[in-house]
Amino acid sequence: MxxxxxxxxxxxxxxxxxxxxxxxxxxxxxxxxxxxxxxxxxxxxxxxxxxxxxxxxxxxxxxxxxxxxxxxxxxxxxxxxxxxxxxxxxxxxxxxxxxxxxxxxxxxxxxxxxxxxxxxxxxxxxxxxxxxxxxxxxxxxxxxxxxxxxxxxxxxxxxxxxxxxxxxxxxxxxxLGRLQFHRRRTPESRSLSLHIPRSGPLTPPSCDASFARARAFFPRHFPDEPYEEITCGSWLLDPTLAEYLPADSNIIRFQRRFELQPGGEDGTEDFLRFVFGTLATPLDELTARTTLQRAGLAHLRAGGRWLNRTGRIALDGRP
Ligand SMILES: CC(C)(COP(=O)(O)OP(=O)(O)OC[C@H]1O[C@@H](n2cnc3c(N)ncnc32)[C@H](O)[C@@H]1OP(=O)(O)O)[C@@H](O)C(=O)NCCC(=O)NCCS
Known part of the structure; x- marks a missing residue:
């Protein structure tokens, strides 16, 4: 044609x-x-x-x-x-x-x-x-x-x-194992961007293993684009979560790995997407089954919001 x-x-x-x-x-x-x-x-x-x-x-x-x-x-x-x-x-x-x-x-x-x-x-x-x-x-x-x-x-x-x-x-x-790494290099940054798929608990050993794989993978397969750090922008890094979740929960232990950058954007939509699997359901129709869901709803119903925060880790594992 x-x-x-x-x-x-x-x-x-x-x-x-x-x-x-x-x-x-x-x-x-x-x-x-x-x-x-x-x-x-x-x-x-x-x-x-x-x-x-x-x-x-x-x-x-x-x-x-x-x-x-x-x-x-x-x-x-x-x-x-x-x-x-x-x-x-x-x-x-x-x-x-x-x-x-x-x-x-x-x-x-x-x-x-x-x-x-x-x-x-x-x-x-x-x-x-x-x-x-x-x-x-x-x-x-x-x-x-x-x-x-x-x-x-x-x-x-x-x-x-x-x-x-x-x-x-x-x-x-x-x-690479538990986590996904996105080649998000820009002229200003040599960062891999980290994503956390829904695939079971975010245990510290599974994260350690995944970071170790990334450290070996990118120099081997992308030697032409050296990376220095891993950044993560996520609702998972909102420090307010620490007010609600136990210190030994996977999310809080994951947070501790990162150096947080200042600022942040409203992450309430992402929170609803990843924690409740819905964007359109009114708050008073959501049912909370887990600690995080109960906390999340209480926070939102009290007029709070969740933030997407960005954190970084050096690729070699040092903060
Ligand atoms: C990241 C993730 C694996 C963490 O789950 P986890 O390893 O179970 O986390 P924790 O051990 O810290 O959980 C603490 C509590 O919160 C609950 N919780 C954690 N993540 C939850 C989620 N996404 N939805 C509902 N409840 C959740 C847990 O069930 C637990 O509550 P309980 O003790 O009443 O069962 C999980 O949130 C997830 O699969 N998220 C979807 C993907 C995502 O959000 N990616 C980031 C995109 S920016």
């Missing part, structure tokens, strides 16, 4: 205003076809990516086919090409418009198909960097974890996840 008029694409897809504006802003050139893995290999691949069987069923049901609106397939090519163009990049990237996901599995999992279409590229990138297979697949399997969170959050968290998942397929993030 030749050039498309992007206004017509937006109209034919009946996109909501924001998504329509995004599509109108694209150039009309035909992108390369997205290179999806063969459909027959998809179930095994999705299993390897830790995708829950319920999500696998939906992803297969919506799999790109002749039944897709041709414009949607065109858009998939555009999104895939845009992310691929930044392979090896590590900044935050909005890959494409926020689509109406309630139109069925093809729409719901549009960005999963983009992720799958980029696997070959990122796997080749990992191979060029000598990243071990186990690290490569463990890192990429964050897809399944995020889809599970999305399911739990009834889709509320998806816009953030869209951006998040572009890190994995650009080789920007690596899961």
């Amino acid at each position: 030749h050039r498309r008029d992007t206004s017509e694409v937006a109209e034919r897809l009946h996109l909501p205003p924001e998504a329509a504006a995004w599509v109108r802003g694209l150039d009309g050139e035909t992108p390369p076809e997205p290179r999806l893995p063969p459909y027959v290999e998809a179930p095994a691949l999705l299993d390897r990516l830790a995708v829950d069987p319920r999500d696998v069923a939906e992803i297969l049901a919506g799999w790109p086919s002749a039944e897709w609106p041709p414009d949607l397939f065109w858009l998939l090519g555009k999104v895939t090409a845009a992310v691929r163009a930044d392979l090896g990049g590590a900044g935050w990237l909005v890959p494409g418009p926020s689509l109406p996901r309630d139109r069925g599995p093809a729409w719901r999992h549009f960005y999963v198909y983009a992720y799958l279409a980029l696997l070959e590229d990122v796997r080749a990138y990992h191979a060029r960097r000598g990243v071990p297979e186990e690290v490569s697949w463990t890192t990429l399997a964050d897809l399944g974890r995020n889809l599970a969170i999305d399911r739990r959050m009834n889709g509320e968290g998806w816009p953030v996840m869209l951006q998040w998942l572009t890190l994995h397929v650009r080789g920007a993030i690596y899961e």
